[in-house]
Structures are given as structure tokens and as C-alpha cells.
Amino acid sequence: MSEELFHQDEPLSEVLQQVSSQLRLSLGNIHNALTRLAPPDLRDQRESVDRDAAALCQSYYRILRLTNNLSDASEPERPEGQGMDNDDIVGVCRTVMEQAAVPAELLGIRLEFHSAKASQIIAMDSGRVQRLLLNLLSNAFKFMGDGEKRVTLELRTEPESVYLTLSDTGRGIPAHRLDTVFDRCHQTSRLDPPPHGLGLGLPICRRIAREHGGSLVLTSQEGRGTAVTVSLPNRRAPQRLKSGMVMDLTGGFNQTLVELADALPRQAFTQKYLD
Numbered sequence: 001m002s003e004e005l006f007h008q009d010e011p012l013s014e015v016l017q018q019v020s021s022q023l024r025l026s027l028g029n030i031h032n033a034l035t036r037l038a039p040p041d042l043r044d045q046r047e048s049v050d051r052d053a054a055a056l057c058q059s060y061y062r063i064l065r066l067t068n069n070l071s072d073a074s075e076p077e078r079p080e081g082q083g084m085d086n087d088d089i090v091g092v093c094r095t096v097m098e099q100a101a102v103p104a105e106l107l108g109i110r111l112e113f114h115s116a117k118a119s120q121i122i123a124m125d126s127g128r129v130q131r132l133l134l135n136l137l138s139n140a141f142k143f144m145g146d147g148e149k150r151v152t153l154e155l156r157t158e159p160e161s162v163y164l165t166l167s168d169t170g171r172g173i174p175a176h177r178l179d180t181v182f183d184r185c186h187q188t189s190r191l192d193p194p195p196h197g198l199g200l201g202l203p204i205c206r207r208i209a210r211e212h213g214g215s216l217v218l219t220s221q222e223g224r225g226t227a228v229t230v231s232l233p234n235r236r237a238p239q240r241l242k243s244g245m246v247m248d249l250t251g252g253f254n255q256t257l258v259e260l261a262d263a264l265p266r267q268a269f270t271q272k273y274l275d
Helices: 010-037 040-045 047-074 089-106 126-142 175-180 201-211 255-260
Strands: 085-088 110-115 121-124 150-157 161-168 215-221 225-233
Touching (some): 010 047, 040 047, 089 110, 089 121, 089 126, 089 161, 089 255, 121 126, 121 225, 126 150, 126 161, 126 201, 126 225, 126 255, 201 215, 201 225
Parallel strands (some): 110 150
Antiparallel strands (some): 085 121, 161 225, 215 225
């Protein structure tokens, strides 16, 4: 069932879509109220207000992320190639790592990006690829552990495929859990405690890779870290396929903070970092 997330169960899928829609309406009201009660200039002037507002803002971003994941999981997988356009995969990876660098510093984590090529144009949905990478970064941040804290993204290009490998120096995954990491959202006894979520991140990442005609493979050693390799076809779209309507699941908010909300300290949501 994990291969298809929730959409084979049509009643559940419909309920989740309705829940997601209602949550978005409520979240909009909450954000409007937060902005009125603690406007940016007041947060800049009063540390106590900024601290309290940051707690509310972080909770808001976490609920928004959960809502996005539930919405994504309840929808049928897109046909391969839908919404693709020609874009620079090296530039997308570099941008994600640069935007995540400051939040990573708050956790004492060093980010590295390596690519032999300065540019590589392929057919992709850049927004979906960014979401995939941020979900993988979120997992790496949450399970980093003690000792050296480093996350590396390496991009390798071959004639048929482009390979993105995100590796960390974290706690790793016990061998007996490796075969369940993609179906934990269906087994409540295996869910992590809050704020680590429902286990939807990796299944959604694998779905995004498949939508591109690629794949996702995870390897891990307990105590030594985890590596996730995503393969994407090294090809270009023959024509512009992307539709004019693009849904912004972040609601116009900082995508990096939304996707990393579960992994970051409250400090990341103070006005200093939101500006």
C-alpha cells in the first residue's frame, strides 16, 4: 500500500482532501491574526513579543507542512512527465543548499554541494524537485545526532541519468527498520513522536522521483549515517509542457522554512530570520 500512499482507498483520500482544504482556510485566519497581533515592526522592537510570535509561527509552518503532505498523499500519482519543463538541475540543487545553509547553521550542521558541471539542463518540475530535496534535508537534520554534523549533496551526470546523492553523518537507521521506512505512515506503532511527523516524507520523495521517470534508493548504517540517491532521466522536454496554473502549496511563505519546520529550532522563526 505504501507504493500508492492513500489514493487506492478512495473514501480516505476524499476525506483527507477535505481536511486539507479546511485546514488551509483555518491556517489563513491564524496567520492573519498573528500578523495583526505581532506585526514585524513590533517584533523587531520587543524581544518577548518576537519570541512568543516565533513559537506560533513555527507551529503554523509545521501544520502547513503536514497539510501539504496530507494533500499530496491523498492525490493520485501524476503521470510520468506531467508538468515538466527544461530547467537547470545544478542551479536548483545549488539554490536549495544555499537557502538551507543559514537554518543548518542554527543546528551546527555544515552543508556541502558538489557538482562536476556548472549547469545541466533536464526536463523536470523544479518546484517538485526542490520539495524532494528539502524533505531529504529535513530528515537529515532531524536525525543528525552528536559528533560531526555534515550533510553533502553530490550531483553526478551520466549519459542516461542524473544522480543526486544526499548523505549525512547522522545516527543512521537500524537494519531491522530499513525495509519499513517507506510504509511507516500506514503503521501507527512505527510512527516517530512529534514533531517528527507521520512518515510521509520519504514516500512522497520517491513518488516525485517516479513522476520524473526516475527512482529513489536509500542506504544507511546505524551510527554512521544515511545516503539517499535520486536518479532523474538526463533528457530534455521536446516542448514546453508545463501548464499555466501552478499550485503554490507553501501559501507564499518561505518554502525552505516550511519544509524544514519540523527540524529547526524556534530561533529560526524569529523576525531576524523571517525577513
